[in-house]
Amino acid sequence: MTRKIITGYSNPTVKFVRSLREKKHRRRERKFLAEGLRLLTDAREGGRLPEILLMAQGREGHPLLDELEADVARSGGEVIELPLDILAKVTGKENPQAVAGVFAEWDTSIRLIDRNTAPIWLVAHAMRDPGNLGTMLRTADAVGAGGLILIDDCVDPFSVEAVRASMGAIFTERLAQARWEDFLGWLREGEGQLVAASLREAVPYRGAPYSAPCFVMVGNESRGLPEHYEMACDLRVTMPMKGRADSLNAAVAGAVLAYEVLATLDER
Amino acid sequence: MTRKIITGYSNPTVKFVRSLREKKHRRRERKFLAEGLRLLTDAREGGRLPEILLMAQGREGHPLLDELEADVARSGGEVIELPLDILAKVTGKENPQAVAGVFAEWDTSIRLIDRNTAPIWLVAHAMRDPGNLGTMLRTADAVGAGGLILIDDCVDPFSVEAVRASMGAIFTERLAQARWEDFLGWLREGEGQLVAASLREAVPYRGAPYSAPCFVMVGNESRGLPEHYEMACDLRVTMPMKGRADSLNAAVAGAVLAYEVLATLDER
Structure with missing residues (x-):
């Protein structure tokens, strides 16, 4: 040596x-x-x-x-x-x-994802903060998700900051990167429920009819999800917002939703 | 002018x-x-x-x-x-x-907190990351908590980074800073259930008997809570950790717990 x-x-x-x-x-x-x-x-x-x-x-x-x-x-x-x-x-x-x-680096093509290997997948749209991205990888690990799918222009998941914030989950979770159209095309080729927090025609996130494989999507930190992304979802849910501000941190919202999905699927 | x-x-x-x-x-x-x-x-x-x-x-x-x-x-x-x-x-x-x-800056003495003004309070022990601290203030706002109580040596809540990450919640949430002994002394002078995620004599976080005013505590990002802090809690709960890593991001764990407490209290 x-x-x-x-x-x-x-x-x-x-x-x-x-x-x-x-x-x-x-x-x-x-x-x-x-x-x-x-x-x-x-x-x-x-x-x-x-x-x-x-x-x-x-x-x-x-x-x-x-x-x-x-x-x-x-x-x-x-x-x-x-x-x-x-x-x-x-x-x-x-x-x-x-x-x-x-x-x-490895191939992060969406085509390499086998959706049936896990009941939950996390999806982040245009996530800009490397700390949030790393945190979502960690959350994916904790809820037993298959991995994280990055839609559109996200921060680089291989940046030192994102790798650090992932606490190692970058190496153990599946990671994919795709444009929205490519993701949606792939998603509709098989089973998969796309879920996002939304105020449009949405049901309360507690007790919503989640089903596996469930794709939990969160939007960009400052602009949220584009309307047509929300409307392409199979399920839109509302989360209580009791305060003055209009939204949670994106990684936090994703985690609260993902834990709710996990609890619902586990109860069945 | x-x-x-x-x-x-x-x-x-x-x-x-x-x-x-x-x-x-x-x-x-x-x-x-x-x-x-x-x-x-x-x-x-x-x-x-x-x-x-x-x-x-x-x-x-x-x-x-x-x-x-x-x-x-x-x-x-x-x-x-x-x-x-x-x-x-x-x-x-x-x-x-x-x-x-x-x-x-304003007075952040624990004595100024009126616990009966809100059903939930967030408590962070030795939180070191200003982004996490700001995120917890934002979560406090979202779940209708009274505010955030910082225990022991936390990062400065008035740092530019923490203020930024709070998205304004620094100005609208109550903020207190105290040593553990002073916090615990104050807590025990009135009603209040101290809750933390723990592996010691804990019950599942779903369906746990939360009661208001409920103080949801999270530990330091790398070391977690000291054992005697956990044992001083009125309720210890476990959260599912399906993956390889041993913990969620602290601010994420606090948010998932706080939303569970909110749902439980709202159902009553």
Whole structure:
């Protein structure tokens, strides 16, 4: 097992990894960055190994890190040791984790989704906040959803912030990206109930007739869903809004709905 | 009505307002910054006017802004016009809003809370993420909670990020800050059911015997609640976790619980 040791900021690999914090470089390279032993272990358990494993000098040892390093070496990946302050520059975090990895992005075509593998799927339209996107991946994991389908222009799910907020769920949940027309075309080729919170011809979200596979859709953080998206839904539900503001945080609304769907399906 | 016009970055008022982005300055001055006409209008409707109103030159006019300006002037506040790029420097946002305000912080003592004004209260322990804190304020608004009680070392609720994420709810929800012992002492002086998600001697969250006033507590994002906080609860509930990860985002978990409490109380 060979480790490469890097000591300078100007090393090409350091520059390359650092460039992955920018979307244009991720798009070109189709690779992304994830930090921390927990995330990297989730990835490994989800069947994904980093192509490059970066480890800080002076880190504490850990059996899981040893196993990860061995797996990366076996799979032909690169293992690099570097000073913690350089790793911090690479990941852009003030309190850097002692390990990070560069992963190849995977195919997120909607055609790869097998809807019958789970009773619930989450769908986000034009979600702009990476924290919200990561949170929805985490919620998908918690409710036993199959994964998250991103509609139209969402923030990049492979951004450092979204990956971080997903707490590893990016590696274990199915992820798809599609334009609305392509999603709807795919959805109507099989069974599937599309549900969204709405004020148009909607029923109360408690006790609504949810059915599996149920696709729970939330809209953009500031504009919500376009009207014709709402009208294409099989079920529109209202959630109580007792206050002055007109809406919940999008990821929160999705989670409350998804837990209601889960409870309804489990009761049957 | 007089407006002061500022044209330079080095103006003392600009420096002062800008300094409020840092916690130490907010602590000393007991003032904070909120941006955007929507937030400032929420504040005004919530009975709070800025001490300083900052308006970008070349902004679009708006009747609500005219009313706000008149109110600020009437109340003895300062009205300042300045170039948009200076306002952007002040608020630190890439796409700055055309208006911002400096507000006096208010007393967040737990003793000022009247628990009987609402059936639900949200409680956050050691919440570190300003986005989560703002999201919980928004959720409090949506479920008709009385407000949010912050326990122990939470992120500053008056930080620009938390204020922004609250979408105005910072001005309309009651906000209290207390150490755990002080909160618990206050709670036990009257009626109030303390509820948290837990794995210790807990019942399913669906159909649990919630009662008003119900205090829904969530723990720190990475460590959760200390065991003795959980054991001090009147009711511990479990939420389904179908996935690999061990927990939901804290603000999401709080919202799912709060909506369940709301549904239970409304059914009675």
